[in-house]
Amino acid sequence: MKVKLFLKFLCLIYRSDRRGLYELSLSWSGFDNNSVEKGSFIDIAFSGDNNSIPEVLNLSIEFKGLKYNTFNFSIHIDKNKFKGLKEVYAVNRTMEIDGQKITFEKVIIYPTRIALYIHYDPLNSKKILGYPDIGIVDEKGDIFGQISNGVSGTRKDDNNIILYFQSNYFKKPKELYVAFSKVKAIGKDKAEVIIDLKNKMILKKPDEKLKLNDIVYNKNDIQLTFTLEKIDNTNNLYSPFYSEFEDSSMKKYHFLGEEIHGGREGKVEEVLIRIPNVSYDNPIKLKIIDYPNFIGGKEVKVRVK
Structure with a gap:
């Protein structure tokens, strides 16, 4: 008999003085849907400078579904090992696309x-929601x-974001450009x-x-099902x-869960969200x-160096 175990976990990250860290982003890889063992990882990215990175990073991870479900450990960070290993290029170029002003401020290249x-x-x-082909x-x-x-990426606020790309630090190219053609955007x-x-x-x-297809009231949650028609006709799914x-x-x-399924010929997707079944001040x-x-459509190249 094959049993699939899906684990939900809560990850807390804090300094040695128990203060939380706000200048970081967190992501983790998904679990495989078949019975093959798969390694998973948690990616922690700091958006501040070296001063925002602590010397000791403490993690507390709570897994739901295990008998002994809480794991605490510390990671010691030697900041001298990566001190100075970055290249900073001021760009300060403002582009106007369909009346929307977008400023590319700087690029920092790390290893x-x-x-x-x-x-x-x-x-x-x-x-501005994103750049599909940047x-x-x-x-x-x-x-x-x-x-x-x-x-x-990291969204610092509604008007300031950081996007992350694969590094070419060791290739030392002579010229670099930011290139894209489409911008996902919606009226505020x-x-x-x-x-x-x-x-x-x-x-x-x-x-x-x-479109809203259905709302189902369950014991512990309310399930809302939507369909979303895509105009780009790609395999990319929207969240x-x-x-x-x-x-x-x-x-x-906060949502209790979200599922996204592809539809016919990649043109329609189904979005299912679950929210707590509580007494809301209607509507939500x-x-x-x-x-x-989308806006734009013409190729844009911004010189970095």
Whole structure:
């Protein structure tokens, strides 16, 4: 008999003085869906300078599904080993794409990754959601793509983000460019979805590509099923909603889970979210963080060095 075990875990990261760390991002690899053993990893990325990295990193990981489920350990960091191992290039180039101002501030090249700092004009009418085909290109045309098996970016706030790419630190290219052609963006007035749970209907949504199919009340959760029509016709799946949401009283809640399934010919996907089955001040509001809506379309190249 084959048994599949799926573990949920909570990871806490803190300094030796028990203070939390706020200038980091965390990601982890998924578990295999078949019976083959698979190693998994947790990727921790700091977005600050060396002063924000502690000498001792303490981790407390709680696994749900194991008898002895809490593991505590410390990692000692020798910052002298990577001191000075970075190249900083000031870019400070502002591009205007369909009326949206995007400033590429700087690029920092580390041995393990490239960090691209981007600032959005607060007066932009659209919320920038991402860059499907962005990459770092050298003078030979070699492309260093965005990291996909770890932390791919850090959002410091709505107008400042950092994107991470594969590193070319040891190749020492003569020229470097940021290159892309498409930008995912949505009007700031359309970047939310309002759902009437009682009457099982959407009161506000970005457009007709998003549909609410069903709302099911279970014992411990409420399951909402959506379909999302994609216009880019790719195998990429969208995770449209931010995991934190609020009700009409502005009380904050979090998803219990989310599933995304591909649909017919890659043109439609199904998004299933589970939220706590509690008494909400109806309706609830979900934030859009990813959506099949694009601006631009022409190739853009920004010189880094």
